[in-house]
Amino acid sequence: MRGFNTRAVHAGELEDPRFGNVVTPIFQTSTFVQPNSSQEPYLDHATGGPFLYTRWGNPTLQSLEEKYASLEGARHGLSFSSGMAAISAAVLSKVREGDRILSVAELYGQTFHLFSHVLPRYGVKVDFLETDELNKLEVRLKEYKLIYLESITNPLLKVTDVRGISKLASENDVPVVVDATFASPFNQRPLELGAEVVVHSATKYISGHSDVIVGVSGTNSDQTFKDLVGFRKDVGGSPDPHQAYLTLRGMKTIGLRVERQNSNAGKVATLLSQSTKVRKVHYPGLRDSPYREVAAKNLSGFGGMVSFELRDEDCTKRFLKTLTIPRSAPSLGGVESLITRPVETSHSSLTKEEREKQGISESLVRFSAGIEDPEDLLEDFQRALSSC
Template structure:
């Protein structure tokens, strides 16, 4: 099946027992056993739930994995992945990752004995120099959050395989509609499903998949042991959201391109970060490994202009954390999503105080541009 069809008919897309075209919400904790150890495939809902299983099979089909796993948040999925590793293990991580990932690494995982080296994964040559004897994995986002840097997944995966490392890709911004990391050589793919996959700002969830039977078994054991699973109702909501992912991504990107054109000629904008621009450093790589450039746009105001004044002057575009929703969302990374990162580290990575991140929704783009213009007029 092609992608739009997979979003609707992949995984377990209907109920065999009744013919319902939607998978039922199995709101149960436990399951009747006919005899001790004899059951219909489910024992306890932390270990497995039919509604969650339908979503897990769907993300595996979407990404080309052998098994999917659904978690209570993207951060829970990230923690589950990092739980593959032991004290003393070393992991290479991208220098422009979600602030919550930065917090997890620096406030929790380092305390538990994991070690990390931060590199710019968009320059694959930096990875070779960071590999140590104890290195086990490379963790990256592409496009990154919030600077939309692009990493050549195939090149990184080749380096990883040469050193027997695991390649982990956060595919939240691109979605499986535009990018499939497992096909490019990655081993594990992660999503904050709260974003584009859900798409409606109404559920928090994380999804993970892998094309390795061994990793799938290990991740599944950790999911059950740690217990950060997604509930049945939230699993159903995410699956419903995925049905329209293809047409939503097309609308997000169409609007984003028009907004980028508008921003490109504005005298109060210093710089625009969007992979669809020929001037973007990762444009050629993005063209090679994705089928679209997505709906995320970041831009810097001219030095000295107040990002706070700008975002607080908007009336249609919502000032809020998160992204990937049908409504446009705007935020200041330095003060919001990446506020957990110390100023020196944030500025070193290129996240300036004037940087604004815009998740372009699917409203009429003329209304969005008029709202942006009203914000600029207040500066």
């Protein structure tokens, strides 16, 4: 198999020798001629037949899905209109009324809302277990229809033992779904660790430029892929061709971007860990991180995210106001550094009690490392720390 960066550039590209195009075109069309009279029509991998309607499939979407599948090490890839659409499809295509799901407790805020407020209305029960308890591999799984994990949790960066939990789940014939958004396919490929489905908010590291909302999922199971395709068709969570094109373009540099983001995050985390203005740093790459060992078993890189707690809320606000390079904004994974307080963004939909239970304080800051020169980032952080 060719290397990661080679596949990122070339896999999935739709090159028609009749035109000699180097880049996959945007097939900005809602419908296709039916029946297709061509003797050798291009086939939609989601249906096995000629393209019919873009909600079902589209050549630009398919190029994105094939490139993503190559990087994920998946037999099948599918794209969605958002990460939450990908998550919803992965979960709802697997469960029915009366089923129970076991989920990691420290979820992305919107996923937590889906699991705690929406699914129960349809008769699906969700039990939550903290990452540290799940990682003990002592939980009984036979009563569950599905296990849902985040490879690196948001925003405290706890690392889930995907390999160990997937092995235990396999012994109990329970499928595992992993949201690997924070890791990206460059740092982790959960299917290789035993998961049945992996999902990403491709808005983040996969597209990498903060200019598109899109989701993807991957699986090696033919039946699971068929179920995901059917759910997307029924619910309508397909991206449009322009979304797919931007993601396809951004994905070509994912290896270069994430390698730099891993490095920048590690350097910032080290700086923060040495400051008396910082109470705690959450980064699995630090030598004293409680997740260093499990990260080494499940990740090939420690990621581009760092979260940390400054000494109080006033210090936090001065720090954020003083920074000049990271923009204060939600989301993550783009080429530009971003910084935010989770209480104001990713976890604002949770109650104060729910946030406190997850350890999300008013002074917690989440940093997404971009690809800027590390010297500039470190100087900017040092100056902002001095303001406290």
